[in-house]
Amino acid sequence: MATIDVSTGVDEAAPLTNRRQKPKRSGGGLFRSIRSNGKAVAGSIILGVFVILAIIPQWLAPGDPGAEIFERSAGPSAAHWLGTTAYGQDILAEVIWGARPALLISVAAGLFATLLSVLIGVTAAYLGGIADDVLNVFTDVFLVIPTLPLVIVIAAYANSHSLTVLIIVLVVTGWSYGARQLRSQALSLRNRDFLQAAKVRGERRSYIIVFELLPTMTSLIVAAFLNAALYSILTAAGLEFLGLGDTSSVDWGTMLYWAQNNEALQTGQYLWATIPGICIAALGTAFALLNNAFDEISNPSLRPVRRIRVARTSS
Amino acid sequence: MSEQLIRTEKLTRHFQIGNAFSRKTLHAVDNANLEINEREIVALAGESGSGKSTIARLLAMVYQPSGGEIYFRGKPLSHLKSRKDVMAYRGEVPMVFQDPFSSLNPAYRVSHGIMRALKLHRPDLTRDQQQAEAERVLEVVGLTPPAEVLDKYPYEFSGGQRQRVGFAQALACRPKLILADEPVSMLDVSIRIGLLNLMANLREQEGVSFLYITHDIASARYVADRLVIMYAGHIVETGPTEEVLGNPKHPYTQLLLSAVPDPRAPLNVTAETDRGEPPKVVNPKPGCRFRWRCPLAVDICTDVTPEPRLLAPRHSAACHVAKQDASLVTLVGAEQDGTE
Amino acid sequence: MSPERPLDGPLLEVRDLTVEYAVARGSVGAVDRVSLNLYPGEFLGIVGESGCGKSTLLFAIAQLLSPPAAITDGSVIFKGRNLVGLTDKQLASSRWQDMSVVMQSAMNAFNPVKTIGAQFKDAIDAHTKWSREKLRERSAEVLKLVGIDPVHVNSYPHQLSGGMRQRAMIAMALLFTPELIIMDEPTSALDVVAQRSLMVQIKELQQKLGFAVIFVTHDMSLVSHFSDRLIVMYAGQVAEDGATRTVFDSPAHPYSKGLLEAFPSIRGPRVHMTGIPGNPPELINPPPGCRFSPRCPAVMPECTEIEPELYPVGDVQVRCLLHQKMPVKKDTAHV
Numbered sequence: 001m002a003t004i005d006v007s008t009g010v011d012e013a014a015p016l017t018n019r020r021q022k023p024k025r026s027g028g029g030l031f032r033s034i035r036s037n038g039k040a041v042a043g044s045i046i047l048g049v050f051v052i053l054a055i056i057p058q059w060l061a062p063g064d065p066g067a068e069i070f071e072r073s074a075g076p077s078a079a080h081w082l083g084t085t086a087y088g089q090d091i092l093a094e095v096i097w098g099a100r101p102a103l104l105i106s107v108a109a110g111l112f113a114t115l116l117s118v119l120i121g122v123t124a125a126y127l128g129g130i131a132d133d134v135l136n137v138f139t140d141v142f143l144v145i146p147t148l149p150l151v152i153v154i155a156a157y158a159n160s161h162s163l164t165v166l167i168i169v170l171v172v173t174g175w176s177y178g179a180r181q182l183r184s185q186a187l188s189l190r191n192r193d194f195l196q197a198a199k200v201r202g203e204r205r206s207y208i209i210v211f212e213l214l215p216t217m218t219s220l221i222v223a224a225f226l227n228a229a230l231y232s233i234l235t236a237a238g239l240e241f242l243g244l245g246d247t248s249s250v251d252w253g254t255m256l257y258w259a260q261n262n263e264a265l266q267t268g269q270y271l272w273a274t275i276p277g278i279c280i281a282a283l284g285t286a287f288a289l290l291n292n293a294f295d296e297i298s299n300p301s302l303r304p305v306r307r308i309r310v311a312r313t314s315s
Numbered sequence: 316m317s318e319q320l321i322r323t324e325k326l327t328r329h330f331q332i333g334n335a336f337s338r339k340t341l342h343a344v345d346n347a348n349l350e351i352n353e354r355e356i357v358a359l360a361g362e363s364g365s366g367k368s369t370i371a372r373l374l375a376m377v378y379q380p381s382g383g384e385i386y387f388r389g390k391p392l393s394h395l396k397s398r399k400d401v402m403a404y405r406g407e408v409p410m411v412f413q414d415p416f417s418s419l420n421p422a423y424r425v426s427h428g429i430m431r432a433l434k435l436h437r438p439d440l441t442r443d444q445q446q447a448e449a450e451r452v453l454e455v456v457g458l459t460p461p462a463e464v465l466d467k468y469p470y471e472f473s474g475g476q477r478q479r480v481g482f483a484q485a486l487a488c489r490p491k492l493i494l495a496d497e498p499v500s501m502l503d504v505s506i507r508i509g510l511l512n513l514m515a516n517l518r519e520q521e522g523v524s525f526l527y528i529t530h531d532i533a534s535a536r537y538v539a540d541r542l543v544i545m546y547a548g549h550i551v552e553t554g555p556t557e558e559v560l561g562n563p564k565h566p567y568t569q570l571l572l573s574a575v576p577d578p579r580a581p582l583n584v585t586a587e588t589d590r591g592e593p594p595k596v597v598n599p600k601p602g603c604r605f606r607w608r609c610p611l612a613v614d615i616c617t618d619v620t621p622e623p624r625l626l627a628p629r630h631s632a633a634c635h636v637a638k639q640d641a642s643l644v645t646l647v648g649a650e651q652d653g654t655e
Numbered sequence: 656m657s658p659e660r661p662l663d664g665p666l667l668e669v670r671d672l673t674v675e676y677a678v679a680r681g682s683v684g685a686v687d688r689v690s691l692n693l694y695p696g697e698f699l700g701i702v703g704e705s706g707c708g709k710s711t712l713l714f715a716i717a718q719l720l721s722p723p724a725a726i727t728d729g730s731v732i733f734k735g736r737n738l739v740g741l742t743d744k745q746l747a748s749s750r751w752q753d754m755s756v757v758m759q760s761a762m763n764a765f766n767p768v769k770t771i772g773a774q775f776k777d778a779i780d781a782h783t784k785w786s787r788e789k790l791r792e793r794s795a796e797v798l799k800l801v802g803i804d805p806v807h808v809n810s811y812p813h814q815l816s817g818g819m820r821q822r823a824m825i826a827m828a829l830l831f832t833p834e835l836i837i838m839d840e841p842t843s844a845l846d847v848v849a850q851r852s853l854m855v856q857i858k859e860l861q862q863k864l865g866f867a868v869i870f871v872t873h874d875m876s877l878v879s880h881f882s883d884r885l886i887v888m889y890a891g892q893v894a895e896d897g898a899t900r901t902v903f904d905s906p907a908h909p910y911s912k913g914l915l916e917a918f919p920s921i922r923g924p925r926v927h928m929t930g931i932p933g934n935p936p937e938l939i940n941p942p943p944g945c946r947f948s949p950r951c952p953a954v955m956p957e958c959t960e961i962e963p964e965l966y967p968v969g970d971v972q973v974r975c976l977l978h979q980k981m982p983v984k985k986d987t988a989h990v
Contacts, residue, residue, distance in 0.1 A: 036679075193418040197428070197484070200375050202405040202435050215422035362846035363817075473934045474705075503704040504873065505917045508930035530846065537919035537928070560921055574851040575921055576876040592816050592849050 037296060043289030050283055053099035061093035065250045073269055082271050085255075086262040091272055095279060098252040101163065102283055105236045109170035110229030116171065117178030117224055118214070124179075125186035126209050139183075142176035151235060155244040162246055166239065170232045177231075178224040185220050189213060219298035226291040230284050237280045252276035317353040320388060320492050320524055321374065321408075324348060327382035328369050332597070342596040343369040345548045346383065348623065351492060356518055356525040358539035358556070360532055360571075364593045365545040367528045371496045374526065375410045376401065406436035409485040413497040415477035419469040425480055426465040429453075432487040452483040455521065456513060475506035482513065492524045493517075499534065511538045532575050536560055544568050547604040548596050550623065554630030562640070564632035566609045603635070611636045666834060666867055667693040667716070672729035674708070674715045677722070683939045685711040685724065687891040693867055695834065698858070700882035700899065701871045702914075706935045708891040709871045710759070713839050716869070717756050718746055733835070751782050755828040759840040764824065765812035771798075771823055772808035778827055797826040800864075802856060818849035825857065835867045842877065854881055876918050879903055887911045890936050890946040897971025907973040909951045945976065953977060 035041065053060065068088040076083045082091035124135035151173050158165045189195070190213075198212045214221070239245055240253025247254055255276040259265075264273040326347040333339045344366040351357050361367045372378050374385060376392065385392040387404060395401050409432075412418040419428060426449065433445045440448060453461035456479040469477055478498055485493045495514070499507040515538055517523045529535050535542055535556065542559045544552040544567065552565040563569045591608040601620045606612040613636060621633040627640040674686040686708045693699055703709045714720050716731050718738050731738045734753060738746065758764055766774055775794045779785055785793070795805035801822040803815075812820055821841060828836050838857075842850040858881045861868055870878055878885065878899070885902045887895040887910065895908040906912040913931040933950040936942050942949055944959040951958065958976055965972040966979055 193412040193414050194420040194428075196377065197410070197412060197418055197481075198420075198431075200377060200405065200410045201428075201432055201484075202402045203431070212420055216420065218422070362848065475934075504875070505704060505914055505931035508917050508919070508928045509932075511919075512927075512929075532847075533919045533921045536921050537925070557925075570848060572921065574848045576851065576874070576879065577920055577922060592818050592846065 037293045039289045040293035040297070043286045043293060046282055046286035047290065050099045050103060050279075050286070053096050054103045057097045057100060061090070061096040063093070065089065065093040065097040066248075073267075076271065082275055083269070085258065085272050086264070086267075086269065087258070091255075091275060094250050094255055095252070095275055097250045098255065098276065098279070101249065101251045102233060102236075102280070105163065105167060105170070106229040106233040106283065106287070109167045109174065109232035109236070110225050112167070112171045113174040113228040113232070114178055114221060114225040116175035117182055117228070118221060120175070121179035121182035122186045122209060122213065122217070125183045125190060126205070126213060128190075136183075139176050139179045142173070143180060145173075147173050147235070148238065151239060152242065152244065155239055163249075166236060166245055169239075170235055174228050174231050174235070178228055182217070182220060182224055185217060186213065189216060192216075219294055223291050223294045223298075226287045226294065230287040230291070233280060233284050233287070237277075252279050317355070318388070319350060319352050321349065321351040321526075322386045323350075323370075323374075323383065324386070325383035326370070326373060326380055326385060328366075328373055328378055329381045339597050342548050342599055344373070345596075347545075347550050349543060349550065349553075351524055351526055353491070353524055354518055354522055355541065356514060356527055356539045357541045357543060358527045358529060358535035359543045359545060360529055360535050361545035362530055362571075362593050364547065364595055366548040367545050368496055370545075371410065371494045371526065371528050374408060375494055376404065402435065406488040407491045408494060409488050409490050410494040410496065411478070411481045411485050411498050414501055415474040415481070416501075418481050419477055421469055424466055424468055425472075428480070428484045429465070429487050432484050436488040448487065449483075452486040453480075455486060455517070456480075456483045457509075458483070473506075474502050475509060478502065478510055479513065482510075482517070486517070486521065486523070490523055492526065494526050494528075496528045497530070498527075500529070500531070507534065508537075514538055532560075532571060533577075544571070547593050549604060549620075549633060551605070551634070552630075552632040553623065554627065558627060558630045562627060562630070564626050564630070564637040565605075565634045566611050566636070567605050568632075570608070603633075665692040666695045666697075666734065667691075667869075668730075668732040669716060670730045670732070672712070672715055672731060673727050674711050674720065674724055675727045676724045678939065680939065684941075685891055685938060686715060688729065689888075689891075689893055690729075691886060691893070691896065693835070693869065696861070696865050696867055697884065698861060698868045698870065698882045700878035700885045701869065701888060702873065702875045702878065702885065703888035704873055704914075704935065706890070706938070707888040709888050710839055712888070713756075713837055713869065713871050717754065717837055719756070747782070751778065751828075751833065752831040753833050754835045754837065755831070755833045757824050757828050757836065757838040757841045760844050765820060767812055770809050770811055771815075775808070775827060775830060778830055782831070793830060797829045798823070800829060800860060801826045818845055818853065821845060821849075821853060822856070825860075829860070829864070832864060833866060835869070837869045837871075839871045840873070841870075843872070843874075850877070857881070875914060887914065890941060891938055892946060892974060893965065893972075894947070894975075895971060895973050896965070897969075901969065901971055907968045907971055907978060908947075908975050909953045909977075910947050913950075913952070945974075 057065075066089060070080065070084045070088045070090055072084060072088045073086050074080060074084045080090050080092065082095065084090055085094070120135055120139060124132045124139070151169055154169050154172070155165065158169070195208060195212055198208045203212070236245070237253040237256070240247075240251060241256045241260065243257050245251065245254055245257075247257060253276070255272070259269070259273045259276070262269075264270075326344060326349070327342075328344045330341040330343055331338060332341050347366070347370060349357075349359075349370065359367045359370060369378065373380055380393075387408070392404065395404055419425070429449045429452065430445060433440060433448060437445065437448070449465060450461035453459070453464050458464045458476060458479050464480075469480070472480070481498070482493070498514075499510050502510065511534060514525055514527065518525065527535065527539055539556050542552075542554065542556045543550055544559070544565065546567045552559055552563070552568050559568065560572065563572055594604065594607075596604065602618055603609070603612070603616045603621050606616040609616065615635050619635070621635050623631040623633040624637075624639070625631045626637055627642065669689060669691045671688045671690055672686060673684065673688055675682040675684050689708075689712055691699070701709045701712065711720075711724065714724075715726050716738075718731070718741070720726065726739050729739070733749065736749075738749075765771070769777075772791075772794050775797075776790055779790060779793070791808075794808050798805045798807060803819055803822055803826065807815065807819075807823070812823075815823065821844075825836075825841070842853055845853065854877065857868070860866075870882060872878055875887075882899045884897065885895075885899045886893055887902070887908065889910050895902060895906065895911045902911060903915065906915055910931070916928060917930045919928060931950055936946055936949070942959070944957075944961055945951070945963050948954050948958040955976065961976060963974045963976045963979065965974050968978045
């Protein structure tokens with residue numbers, strides 16, 4: 001019936017060789033993207049500094065930072081670059097050792113909170129229907145409860161004030177925001193043809209969510225993690241400042257607690273009162289910068305627009 | 316006599332729309348009787364809202380029918396309960412999608428989709444055999460050198476090349492029928508022909524049938540053996556392509572043909588300029604859904620929904636007014652094509 | 656503002672218009688030295704496939720480009736005034752009153768929370784001050800012109816069908832009866848029947864009101880019956896420019912020929928077709944010589960060395976060495 005002569009379709013393979021090779025999408029490309037984005041560079045440097053402090057505090061400030069052995073409330077000097085506390089502790093040593101718990105809290109709490117966000121948010125979006133409704137109500141409840149009071153109440157009732165309790169409290173209060181975000185992003189991706197294609201291919205739903213949907217959301221998930229880490233460090237500092245952390249630990253927030261208890265600002269011990277706060281803010285800024293940079297890297301429309309020199313032509 | 320692969324009987328799909336206060340029913344497909352045989356390209360043509368994409372998704376088991384039945388090689392799909400049976404069907408009837416820029420997962424290389432298809436539907440093959448088969452299907456669709464193609468990411472390919480990858484994924488399953496949902500609509504004109512030629516080629520060399528869904532009648536004519544026209548959820552005309560285009564029985568088909576731009580034909584200035592658009596079929600009453608735009612409508616068209624009638628050899632239309640060809644010879648007891 | 660020259664010449668003269676996009680590695684030439692003339696009341700079709708620069712050209716003519724794209728050379732002389740380099744304030748006097756634009760998928764360009772009439776009012780208020788009466792009258796008038804019942808002035812966009820929204824968009828473009836309407840694929844989101852009736856409507860309006868039209872589309876067969884002249888674009892350049900019927904009946908450029916032959920027909924004999932092999936070039940690094948040479952069935956050795964100019968062939972111009980004669984002199988472009 002068909003008068004069409006059958007031959008192999010037009011060969012479109014030839015252009016494969018003259019197609020310009022774009023940069024590989026693996027680590028090399030990521031490194032290059034980070035290098036070209038100012039915010040990413042700044043954030044990475046700050047974070048890098050704190051990571052170093054967290055890994056090798058004993059090289060930079062040997063000895064026990066909590067030891068109350070020095071002259072009390074001394075100003076900055078050659079021996080103590082940032083002075084000492086009212087208990088005779090070297091402020092600089094405390095700051096350096098404080099980096100480790102700060103990073104631990106923010107990364108651990110951020111990680112677990114993000115895990116929960118992904119689990120609940122993406123599943124709700126993909127399953128839809130009743131499951132979506134139920135999970136949404138669950139998320140909304142946690143979202144709507146005022147965080148700081150809740151956090152204070154939980155921490156106050158907890159029997160121990162260890163790091164673990166702190167992290168648990170942060171995770172429980174911090175996952176709902178990310179879940180909402182990831183859910184709406186997953187909703188917009190849900191109708192992409194490649195997900196339908198996977199379904200028609202016969203893949204199980206769990207496979208589709210984990211192996212087809214999530215890999216396309218990596219940049220969003222990383223951004224959610226950075227957001228959760230930022231939330232964690234700031235909230236942890238707040239809790240510790242109120243005395244709900246482990247007050248015997250060497251930690252920036254706890255330093256602020258003790259500084260406040262000893263009326264550091266009023267008695268002129270400015271460094272003790274402000275330096276820990278500045279460190280917290282710096283780490284938070286690093287997370288925020290990386291978060292913004294990630295958005296820009298993964299979403300080209302957010303990048304600053306280049307302008308071209310326009311030649312003024314004559315009318 | 317080639318084997319009948321798909322037969323649908325009064326296939327119906329409704330969607331509930333609206334909120335709790337005003338629940339309405341959207342009739343996407345009503346009473347569709349469709350047939351696809353081996354080594355055949357059937358074009359399902361219609362405008363937006365005609366139900367053609369819904370039929371594809373019903374055949375792909377993305378939706379369950381609200382009514383009627385689909386028979387694959389004589390067995391009803393509603394009887395497929397176990398995962399094994401459903402998988403077997405999916406391997407025989409895969410689907411190719413419309414948008415080349417979202418039909419391949421951007422996070423994985425091209426090999427991903429093909430290898431998954433092989434893993435799920437050809438588990439009997441060893442790893443090496445699967446690799447060889449992946450390369451073979453890429454060569455069949457014209458993407459060479461296949462080993463290099465498998466290693467690349469989708470963004471490195473043009474729209475036409477990505478669609479070919481989509482066809483390769485479908486071929487990897489060793490299908491009998493490929494459901495192609497507007498596979499060329501989003502491609503440049505000069506690339507479309509290459510893919511249409513590919514479909515014709517696959518029919519001959521791989522023995523695969525196609526359900527080619529499109530809104531472009533001209534491409535349907537180029538590649539299809541049989542043509543099915545849909546309007547507002549109903550199949551309004553069915554028959555061999557040349558027969559339907561040369562001797563259109565349904566007024567909607569006639570309207571469609573008059574509206575298709577053809578640079579080589581002179582402008583048909585006498586053709587009436589119909590301003591209407593296909594309706595959204597929500598809570599419809601009985602009667603022909605084309606009656607408001609039909610120049611030939613009579614009273615019965617408003618009261619009784621027309622059923623498809625055989626009007627010419629293997630050519631049927633659902634219209635009260637359309638006339639049977641004098642040449643039609645109906646043998647008593649002969650199997651009738653295209654009617655219920 | 657310079658006084659307008661009396662229109663015995665072209666309504667729109669585009670001369671060597673060049674548009675570039677700034678990218679990480681430098682710049683990409685999206686439109687390369689395009690020239691065209693448009694006379695009052697003329698219907699010009701610009702066709703080409705994705706990436707040929709037709710939409711960019713349209714935006715450049717309407718002075719709607721934003722960074723990273725910019726006009727880097729050439730001029731757009733509309734009614735005697737060069738629009739390139741003018742500020743928004745200086746352009747405001749001609750915008751919508753002399754020249755209006757209908758965008759692609761314009762039916763989604765309506766604000767969903769405002770009525771059609773309110774949006775007409777916004778458009779009018781942006782350029783002039785009319786009384787309530789005149790506003791109402793004119794809104795009803797333009798709706799009638801495009802075949803919509805004037806009662807829809809108070810309708811919201813979602814209450815109209817797709818085809819009607821598209822017509823409403825054209826009505827909005829007609830508010831000031833401009834002399835030139837630029838349309839970027841206004842029918843691509845419509846079904847074939849609605850598409851055809853819209854085209855017929857546009858042509859009728861054009862003949863009745865006398866405005867010129869630049870119609871950009873990828874669908875060559877669509878403009879075939881409606882345009883007076885046709886420009887075929889490829890890789891940012893004009894490949895062929897001439898009277899529509901001539902270009903269709905005897906395409907001179909191998910690309911135009913290939914493009915025409917890529918449209919299957921519903922009438923006539925069923926023949927095997929091949930389309931055009933390969934892909935359009937990447938404009939950041941166009942091929943040497945003729946940009947179509949890698950895909951051209953009639954390619955000659957000199958095609959990869961010499962960049963062809965536009966050469967006259969009868970009443971069309973072609974950018975192809977097959978027709979190499981004297982290059983076209985700039986002010987005798989229109990026959």
